[in-house]
Amino acid sequence: MEQTRKQARKQANDKLWLDSYPAGIPFEVDVHRFANLIDMLDAACARFPQHVAFSNQGSSITYAELDTLSRRFAGYLQHDVGLLKGERVAIMLPNLLQYPVVLFGVLRAGGVVVNTNPLYTERELLYQLNDSGASCIVVLENFAHTLEQVVHSSALRSVITSQVGDLLNFPRAQLTNFVLRHVRHMVPDWHMAEARPLPKALHEGEHIALRPVALAPDDLAFLQYTGGTTGTPKGAMLSHANLVANVLQTSAWIGNVMQDGEETAILPLPLYHVFALMGMLTFLHLGANSVLVTDPRDTAGLVHLLRYTKASAIIGVNTLFKALLNAPGIAQAAAHRLKLTIAGGMAVQRVVADKWQDVFGAPIVEGYGLTESSPIATANRLDLAEYTGSIGLPLPSTEVAILDDDGSALAQGEVGEIAVRGPQVMRGYWKRPDDSAAVLTADGWLRTGDIGVMDPRGYVKLLDRKKDVIIVSGFKVFPNEVEDVAVACPGVLEAVAVGAADERSGEVVKLVVLRQDATLDADTLLAHCKRNLTGYKVPKYVVFREQPLPKSAVGKILRRLVQAEMNAPTAAPAPQSVA
Structure with a gap:
């Protein structure tokens, strides 16, 4: 069997990560198994008609009821x-x-x-x-x-x-x-x-x-909005084939652990987020009961669900897992061992990963993806013994390359831009051909804008995020949008948004402002931002400068220089903070 796998790996153009696959995980998935998401839904409803499909607040609907409704x-x-x-x-x-x-x-x-x-x-x-x-x-x-x-x-x-x-x-x-x-x-x-x-x-x-x-497989299923690489909201065109492929890829990756029709998964992340959406679709394909959490900030409620639903899986972000570990009653909830904990959206901290494994007896499985890849591209093995800091191996039917600035593939071990190719890669951005061409190559690669490296075993390590993106509890905040709103506030001359470390959210937004009106205060500016931005995008800190913001020769604000200045301990928090 091992010889057969090695031969298959050689026939797959020397995809070195395949040697690191767990036994029983296929190198490829049959992406044509379902023509569309409705075919996949119909198959699940036919296999598990009386099984509970979704639960919420003490009520539930079966697969048959989901089909009917x-x-x-x-x-x-x-x-x-x-x-x-x-x-x-x-x-x-x-x-x-x-x-x-x-x-x-x-x-x-x-x-x-x-x-x-x-x-x-x-x-x-x-x-x-x-x-x-x-x-x-x-x-x-x-x-x-x-x-x-x-x-x-x-x-x-x-x-x-x-x-x-x-x-x-x-x-x-x-x-x-x-x-x-x-x-x-x-x-x-x-x-x-x-x-x-x-x-x-x-x-x-x-x-x-x-x-x-x-x-048809190429028909659109979702316009999933993302800031892409520029921060301007764009609709990633995700086809039925894209989503079906990623469901089958993800299902194959967790297939050694999850049993069809026998699992209960807790979904505390909002389903309008592509990571949670894929989790929901995958668990539906497996015939699981997906427990939908309406308010993920209710940590006590989550602990109760973990204890009394006998959940076998949960998805989340680092901040959620950290909050759970510090919640009363978590030890009793962990008495029923989880089979699977999946993290995405933001980096998992080693201290959180180590403590989670101590409490639950199973690792946090960290993966990597983008809205543009439907979203999952890589994931760690489910049998990890300890935290690695890696974003894992390419999923079945997925290729990952590390590219230089010219788009040429770099040798193993060299640092460059992470690129992804596979059936889950989007068709492009809605009505934005130029933006699409900037990230999709003629031979099918998605240039992520993220910087990483691949080790000799095929594991990918993420070294730097897309330029300037701020990650607040797993949600992307693009500084351009925050700045556009800020400079529209009367009394603001210049503004730049940068990330600031935060114990609860991982990062929060810090707004650095040069005032045109010296009487403008932080409360007024924050109130303006709250009227125009979703809560997680609203700055938690406002810092007023007396000098103009640093700029390049062509007048572009040098955000990285501002970020470096803000890392100094002299920046004062605004008198008001927002969650």
Whole structure:
């Protein structure tokens, strides 16, 4: 058997990482196994009809119920909304049972999903709606007031609203909706006469015959927005084939540990984030019960889930794992051993990895990917004995190369730009051919902009992130966007955003400002930023300078020099901080 694997490796153009694959992991996956995500969903629903597919807040839906509800929603979209194949539908929902129902309903109807952060400001939301050309949106009522301000400036012709408790069991559904609206006052007033409640849409869809839509592998499934390498939000065009491939690649990688139809996975990261999205799709393919966590900041609730759901898997980021390790009751929760802990989005710290392995008896498996690669490109072996600091090996059917500035492959051990090639690599950026050409080569490589090196065993080490990107609890913050908002505040002459180390979030945003109006204070500037930026993008620190920011000969602010200055212990925090 080992001889056969070595021969296969030689036939694969000497992909040195294949020698480091665990036994039983295939070098390639059959990317044509499913024509599209709906084929994959149908297969899971046929295999596990009575198994629980998703759980949330004490309620659940089976695979059979997911199949039924997603068909109803698809029928409603086709008949009442008039959705045509290829039209974009924005989903502005947190982790609730509604999310997978709506997502697969959109795909069944032939639509393209545009995942939308529920915490977007009016400016951010309008940009994404207009750039994607979304014709329909499904939004949680808690955030409908934001949509109300921009709906008539967009191309939307249909708005569907949902309440948190819509798919919870009786009487929890009614109680939850009442408490959130009338006791906690978490649903600001909004008025959109054209809006349709999701329960009514599902009811009407029950009586509509769904028209099957032929979905080819290359048809778009998602416009997944990312800052790419420039910080300007762009829709990565992810096809059905891209997502199916990454599901099969990921499933093959964890196949030695996870058993079909027998697992329970906790998903605390928001499903509008591509890492959590892929986790959800992968666990669905395996017939697992995915426990959707609506509020990942509720650490006590997460500990309770770990203890009483007997979860076998969890995905998260370094900050979440660190918070769990410091939470009361974690030792009791860890008595039921996890099979799999997957980390992504930000680097895992050695102290967190080591303590997690001590407490849970299993390692944190760190991987690497980008929105543009659907997202997972590399991952560590699941049988690691200790923390390595590596981002792992290329997944099956994936190639990784280290390139020089001219795009030529470097020898093993040399430092250069990480490039990825495989069936999970996006088709390009939505309506941005120049940006697409800048990162996609003619022979299929995705130039990530990240700097790394490959060791003799094929393990990749990430040495530096994309230029200037700030990672806040696993979410990318692109300084250009923060700076554009900051300089629009009256009294700001120049501004630059840099990353600052933070015990809880890994990094936070620090804003360095040259004032035009000396009376401008940090509170005023932060209030302006909060009105225009999602919470994790809002600066936690503001530093006012008396001298102009350092610039190049052509007038470009030298962010790296500012970052170096800020590393000195003289920068004063703003009087207000934001989470």
